[in-house]
Amino acid sequence: MRILFPIAALLAATAAAAAPIRVDINSGIAQPLPIAVPGFATPAATPTEAGTTAEIGGRVAQVIANDLKSSGLFRPLDPTAYTSTVEMPDVLRPEFASWRTIAAQALVTGSVTVNPDGSITVGCYAYDVFSAEELARQGFVTTAAGWRRAAHKCADLVYARLTGETGYFDSRIVYVSETGPKTKRIKRLAVMDQDGAGHRFLTSGQNLVLTPRFAPNQQTITYMSFEGNRPRVWLYTLGSGRQQAIGDFPNMSFAPRFSPDGGNLIFSMSVGGNTDVYRLEIASRKLTRLTSQPGIDTAPSYSPDGSRIVFESDRGGTQQLYVMNADGSGQQRISFGEGRAATPVWSPRGDLIAFTRLGGGRFSIGVMRPDGSGERLLTNAYQDEGPTWSPNGRVIAFFRSARGGPVDLWSVDLSGQNERKLGTPLDGSDPAWSPLLP
Amino acid sequence: MLQRSLALPLVAVLALGVSACATKKKDLPPQPTTATTVTPTTQPPATTTGEAPPATVSNTNVPGSAADFVAQAGADHVLFAYDSYELDEDARTVLGKQAEWLARYPQVRVTVEGHSDERGTREYNLALGDRRATAAKNFLAAQGVDTSRMTTISYGKERPAADGSDEAAWAQNRRAVTVVAGN
Known part of the structure; x- marks a missing residue:
């Protein structure tokens, strides 16, 4: 467990005696850390397939600033407040005095250079402005067109150095894009970077599709499709666009998720009005039934070590959360609060389970420990549903339906703060956050 | 001659439509009298059919439907x-x-x-x-x-x-x- 200073103490401390700069992300941020992210420098403005290195340098800084701002932990300073542009020598030896005059606590700077093979190197440097110390530096080599990922990796580096937690910006979100009247809703799989860039649709909208989830390798997505009026679990291969049903089961299969090793799928199947959780070994197509109680057992999700599965069941009368061993043994109820608990999903850190709490005419996103203790509600709305974890387990995305209104993707951090809407071209639901990209 | 050859298929289509309905139900709505206006003329067929008042067609439930x-x-x-x-x-x-x-x-x-x-x-x-x-x-x-x-x-x-x-x-x-x- 890391010992983190609350931000107020930190501000006083850094001003007084150059104590290590640190952002406390556990207690919620009263005042985000002021940070300067000037446009990245370049030795010479060199043309690339994605614009000149000078242009890329400006865009890299914008993406980093936007990432850091979106976390709610940082307050990027207005670039127009900067006195001058950053040149190459400034990257290695910043003029800390001038950054202090605009009250920047931290500085992210860097450079963009073209390599002999046409690739680019994005150099990423983070400094503590008051102590005039370097906090981190890393170079990222990518194609010119891949500059966004270098920017996200730089933002992850800064986030990790200042919070002590792994970052989450170099990741993607797959979700269901929605449009049209509710009675004839058109739903399509879509994928985008976590900041909304690089958005693209994966399916045409001809078939109703639901609940997409990434494979651990992020190359495959499992989802439910009504293709041919046979609702069942499918796989979508991102590179080729290939779509394939996982099996010819006679009954509806749905709510799929991958095992952490990617070798198995768990999902629900309904047989004669009774819904149970099953596991399919993908290579052998071997199907194993994991629950057998009468009732609706659905929304299964593995623990990150693959040893346990959390799911919801109404076997006790209403929807509640249960945990079992991966082989189906030891099924135990863990949720007991007011109302119902549904759609559990295990944190990638293993320490918490996010879920949907239904009660009092509201749908909220909550978290609890895997033993059911420590329940906290993070949101409270007409209908918030379907949580998914950022790769570092610090932020939860979900979808929010306004009464009679739009359906949108939102995120909230673990402290229940920084609730924000994620931009999508149309309405959005069923988000699933990818792991960090390799 | 060109106009005539265009008009003929229209008549055939209308006739087909009526006979197809007839096989479905005995108590059919009255025959649409306006069908007779669609005779081959020297006028462009589109204009001729366009001038005719629309036929009255009411729905009826076919047994087994x-x-x-x-x-x-x-x-x-x-x-x-x-x-x-x-x-x-x-x-x-x-x-x-x-x-x-x-x-x-x-x-x-x-x-x-x-x-x-x-x-x-x-x-x-x-x-x-x-x-x-x-x-x-x-x-x-x-x-x-x-x-x-x-x-x-x-x-x-x-x-x-x-x-x-x-x-x-x-x-x-x-x-x-x-x-x-x-x-």
């Missing part, structure tokens, strides 16, 4: 209480009539759709829709409808009948719909 099913059974759907898949008396009455109709047309196959309102989580509602479809199908089976003639599908909360977000709409959306195949 989906429309006839709804008319005879009273409804193609039954409603459920919140989070319930229990068939109440109204539902059993409707399903009983549906079973009677299905007994008269043993060649007809049906799909029973289960639906929920929007006030539940997505996965649970898929399972709940399956429960509702299965409850309706099992009732029909108990009334003598062969299970080989019936399939079920759940749409959960994905295909509401009413698009409102109030109790009146939700009540309409918690339903099982018996859909006659091939119509």
Whole structure:
């Protein structure tokens, strides 16, 4: 467990005696850390397939600033407040005095250079402005067109150095894009970077599709499709666009998720009005039934070590959360609060389970420990549903339906703060956050 | 000559339409008298047909059709209480009539759709829709409808009948719909 200073103490401390700069992300941020992210420098403005290195340098800084701002932990300073542009020598030896005059606590700077093979190197440097110390530096080599990922990796580096937690910006979100009247809703799989860039649709909208989830390798997505009026679990291969049903089961299969090793799928199947959780070994197509109680057992999700599965069941009368061993043994109820608990999903850190709490005419996103203790509600709305974890387990995305209104993707951090809407071209639901990209 | 060759197929189409209707039902609506105006003339055919008043066509239910099913059974759907898949008396009455109709047309196959309102989580509602479809199908089976003639599908909360977000709409959306195949 890391010992983190609350931000107020930190501000006083850094001003007084150059104590290590640190952002406390556990207690919620009263005042985000002021940070300067000037446009990245370049030795010479060199043309690339994605614009000149000078242009890329400006865009890299914008993406980093936007990432850091979106976390709610940082307050990027207005670039127009900067006195001058950053040149190459400034990257290695910043003029800390001038950054202090605009009250920047931290500085992210860097450079963009073209390599002999046409690739680019994005150099990423983070400094503590008051102590005039370097906090981190890393170079990222990518194609010119891949500059966004270098920017996200730089933002992850800064986030990790200042919070002590792994970052989450170099990741993607797959979700269901929605449009049209509710009675004839058109739903399509879509994928985008976590900041909304690089958005693209994966399916045409001809078939109703639901609940997409990434494979651990992020190359495959499992989802439910009504293709041919046979609702069942499918796989979508991102590179080729290939779509394939996982099996010819006679009954509806749905709510799929991958095992952490990617070798198995768990999902629900309904047989004669009774819904149970099953596991399919993908290579052998071997199907194993994991629950057998009468009732609706659905929304299964593995623990990150693959040893346990959390799911919801109404076997006790209403929807509640249960945990079992991966082989189906030891099924135990863990949720007991007011109302119902549904759609559990295990944190990638293993320490918490996010879920949907239904009660009092509201749908909220909550978290609890895997033993059911420590329940906290993070949101409270007409209908918030379907949580998914950022790769570092610090932020939860979900979808929010306004009464009679739009359906949108939102995120909230673990402290229940920084609730924000994620931009999508149309309405959005069923988000699933990818792991960090390799 | 060009105009004439264009006009002729139109007459043929109209004649076909009338005779196709005639095979379906005995008490047909009156023959559309305006059909006679579509004779080949030297006028462009489009103008000629465009000037004619529209024919009067009323719908009628063909025995064994989906429309006839709804008319005879009273409804193609039954409603459920919140989070319930229990068939109440109204539902059993409707399903009983549906079973009677299905007994008269043993060649007809049906799909029973289960639906929920929007006030539940997505996965649970898929399972709940399956429960509702299965409850309706099992009732029909108990009334003598062969299970080989019936399939079920759940749409959960994905295909509401009413698009409102109030109790009146939700009540309409918690339903099982018996859909006659091939119509």
